[in-house]
Amino acid sequence: MEKLIKRALQAAKADYLEIRIQEGNSIGITYVGRELEGISEGKSIGGSVRALINGGWGFTSFNDVENIEDYAQAAVEQARLLGGGDTTMAPVQPTTDHVRPQVGSDPGKISLDEKHDLCKKYNDIILSSKKIQTSNVRYMDAHGTSYFANSDGSLIVQEGIFCGITVLAMAKDGMNVQRAWESEGDLRGYDNVLGMEEKCEEVARKAIEQLAARPVDGGVYTVIADPKLCGVFAHEAFGHLSEGDFIYENERMKEIMQIGKRFGREDLSIVDDGSLEGEAGYNKYDSEGTPTRKTYLIKDGILTSRLHSRETATKMHEKPTGNARAISYAYEPIVRMTNTYIEPRDCTFEKMLEETEDGIYCVGSVGGMTNTEMFTFSAAEAFRIRGGKLAERLRDVVLTGNVFQTLMDIDAIGNDMSLHGGLGGCGKGGQSPLRVSDGGPHIRIKNVVIGGR
Numbered sequence: 160m161e162k163l164i165k166r167a168l169q170a171a172k173a174d175y176l177e178i179r180i181q182e183g184n185s186i187g188i189t190y191v192g193r194e195l196e197g198i199s200e201g202k203s204i205g206g207s208v209r210a211l212i213n214g215g216w217g218f219t220s221f222n223d224v225e226n227i228e229d230y231a232q233a234a235v236e237q238a239r240l241l242g243g244g245d246t247t248m249a250p251v252q253p254t255t256d257h258v259r260p261q262v263g264s265d266p267g268k269i270s271l272d273e274k275h276d277l278c279k280k281y282n283d284i285i286l287s288s289k290k291i292q293t294s295n296v297r298y299m300d301a302h303g304t305s306y307f308a309n310s311d312g313s314l315i316v317q318e319g320i321f322c323g324i325t326v327l328a329m330a331k332d333g334m335n336v337q338r339a340w341e342s343e344g345d346l347r348g349y350d351n352v353l354g355m356e357e358k359c360e361e362v363a364r365k366a367i368e369q370l371a372a373r374p375v376d377g378g379v380y381t382v383i384a385d386p387k388l389c390g391v392f393a394h395e396a397f398g399h400l401s402e403g404d405f406i407y408e409n410e411r412m413k414e415i416m417q418i419g420k421r422f423g424r425e426d427l428s429i430v431d432d433g434s435l436e437g438e439a440g441y442n443k444y445d446s447e448g449t450p451t452r453k454t455y456l457i458k459d460g461i462l463t464s465r466l467h468s469r470e471t472a473t474k475m476h477e478k479p480t481g482n483a484r485a486i487s488y489a490y491e492p493i494v495r496m497t498n499t500y501i502e503p504r505d506c507t508f509e510k511m512l513e514e515t516e517d518g519i520y521c522v523g524s525v526g527g528m529t530n531t532e533m534f535t536f537s538a539a540e541a542f543r544i545r546g547g548k549l550a551e552r553l554r555d556v557v558l559t560g561n562v563f564q565t566l567m568d569i570d571a572i573g574n575d576m577s578l579h580g581g582l583g584g585c586g587k588g589g590q591s592p593l594r595v596s597d598g599g600p601h602i603r604i605k606n607v608v609i610g611g612r
Contacts, residue, residue, distance in 0.1 A: 161316075163227050164308045171231035173210040173217075173238060175248055176310040178231065179446065180206035180224055181488045183303030186266075188275055190282040190296040198275065205488045206306075210234040213242030220489045249472040249479050251449050253312035258443045260320045261436060262348030266300035267320070269349050274298060277352065278324070284359040285328045290367045292336075295327040298352065299344075299582060305488075313448040321345070321439070321594060323582045324352040326359050330366040337369035337554070339539070342581030345439045345596065365540065372554035375541065375609060381518035382558065382607040383511050386577045388538060390597030391524040393429055394499045394585070396534040396562040398597075401431070401456045401464075402482070402494040402587075403471030412531070415563070420462050423566040426504045429457040431466055433481050433497030439580025440497035440595040444481070447492055451481035457566075468494050486590040493588050501599030503576035508601045511571050518544040519609060521556060535559045559608045568607070573600030 164178050182204040189196040207220040208231045217237025219230040266274070278296045285294040300322040307315045323344020330337050339362040343351050384392065399405065406412045433451030435441055442451055447469050455463045467475070468483035471494055483492035512520070523539030541556040542549045577598050584592030 160224070160306055161314065163224065164306060164314075167208070167227045167231040168308060168310060170228050171208070171210065171235050173212050173235050173310065175211040176231065176235070177209050177447065178206065178227065178306075178308050179485075179488050180204075180306040181303060183301060185299065185301040186271065186274065188278045188298040190278055190294065192293040193286065198271070206230075207488045207491075208234040209491060210238040211246060211248065212238035214244035214246045215241035216244075216246065216491075217241060218491050246470055247473045248469040251311070251447070251469060251479055254444070254448060254450070255314050256316070256443070258315070258317040260318050260346065262320050262346070264349040265320060266322045266349040267302055281324075281326050281355060281359045284356060285326060285363050288363050288367065290330050291328050291363050292331040293329050296324070297582060298324045300349070307444065307446070307448050309448060315444050315448050317443060319346060320348060322347075322349050322351055323580070324355070325582045326355065326362055328363040328366040330370050332370045335370055337366050337372075339363075339365035339369065342583070344582045344594075345437055345580040346441055347437045368552060369540070369554055372552040375519070375553045375556045377610045379606055380609050381515055382604045382609070383508075383515060383518065383520045383544070384602050384604065385520075385522045386575065386598050386600055387523045387579055388521050388536070389501055389599035389602050390499070390579055391527070391536060392534070392565075393501050393599055394496060394595065394597040395527065395529050395536070397429060397456070397566070398431065398496045398499045399529065399587070400532065400562065401466050402496070403465050403467040403475055403477075404494045406465055407471055407474050415532070416462060416465065418462055418464070421460055422457050422462050422563065423460040423569060425460045426572055427457060427460045427566065427569055428455060428502040429499070430455055430502060431480075431482070431496050431499045435498045435578075435596075438498045438578055438596040439584075442484075442497070445483045445492070446485045447479075447483040449479045449481040449483065451497060454480045454482075466494055466496065468492060484593060486593050490590050493590065495587060495593055496585060496595055498578060498596040500576070500578060500597060501572065501602065503574050503600040504572040505574050506571045508573055508575060511573065511601060511603045512544065512549070513547040514571070515544050515547060515603065519553065519556065520544055520549060521558065532562045533560070534562055557610045559610060565604060565607070568605040569602050570605055571603035573602060576600045
């Protein structure tokens with residue numbers, strides 16, 4: 160493979176040229192209710208070439224890698240036709256490296272029968288309660304090798320093993336339908352999906368308990384968010400605003416997202432770190448061959464950086480951060496997050512709770528949406544806080560607000576940091592799902608607008 164790539168690089172002439180080849184295999188198992196919906200095994204191989212000439216890009220993707228030289232020439236011809244742009248690439252030290260996975264247990268060495276039996280066991284546990292109407296258990300593992308080379312002299316091989324599972328329970332009482340789930344997924348290996356029997360029992364119990372939860376009364380509340388919801392907020396509400404391509408193309412965001420501006424109290428720090436081995440968003444190098452690193456987006460309440468590709472770093476006169484990512488060889492790299500989180504501090508959850516006379520405790524998220532700086536998230540679970548203690552269970556809890564005001568309203572940051580990956584991932588620019596992790600500690604936020612559905 161490396162010989163093919165080197166020949167193509169030598170044959171094609173451009174101001175800048177990069178080649179990516181990916182090959183891999185995957186296994187998927189899905190249960191819906193009592194039925195085994197499917198077992199799939201897949202293999203794939205393909206590549207892409209990106210060429211830059213006179214500020215214009217050319218891009219081709221393909222599956223017949225033996226003809227890579229022809230596709231490299233096609234990308235060069237495209238770039239010549241589209242030249243005349245202003246694109247340049249920030250310098251990155253050329254690298255030669257081979258990155259091998261570090262896993263506790265390789266799912267590739269586990270038989271398909273054993274994986275199926277695990278999924279069936281989890282599914283049977285969820286369905287053991289008569290109050291559960293249906294279930295969903297979805298398992299997936301994937302082994303992949305990516306090759307990256309460019310005209311600067313880099314040649315990088317990265318191997319990766321992803322393994323994950325999602326277990327879901329759905330309970331119904333008349334027209335009242337409630338669900339609960341857990342999802343695990345990262346680069347640590349097959350051990351990651353073992354020992355989830357108690358979690359399966361828990362998702363069934365939570366779904367049933369949600370049936371008795373009462374709808375929330377809309378209003379303005381103090382909210383304590385658990386680490387999962389904290390991560391969704393860090394990723395969706397703030398992380399996307401920190402992506403260099405978004406800021407560069409949005410004049411209003413350029414005005415707001417100025418380096419050195421205060422965005423929160425002194426103990427608030429938000430980080431994106433692609434170098435965290437084992438996490439779902441880990442890569443030693445991004446899709447442009449730039450080393451990933453820990454990037455403080457907010458440090459001690461002050462905006463300190465944004466996320467960049469080599470192209471956006473040049474446009475904004477900053478340095479690449481290793482955040483150019485493509486979901487596969489068929490797509491061009493764009494600026495994406497990796498592992499995004501709020502850093503922990505020293506407040507305990509118990510202290511947060513004791514200090515909250517009246518509020519809502521929100522756990523997890525069932526989705527939401529963002530529109531520039533405005534966000535709307537639905538909590539997976541919620542409990543009323545009365546007199547510093549958890550009280551009745553609530554449902555249909557929807558959090559709405561302005562991200563910048565919400566950051567200023569965070570008045571307590573916990574000491575119980577955790578990151579969450581799972582199946583699924585982030586979507587942007589038609590590229591989904593991209594594996595990421597997000598998280599943080601418990602956080603307490605003042606003056607959150609809560610509306611029921």
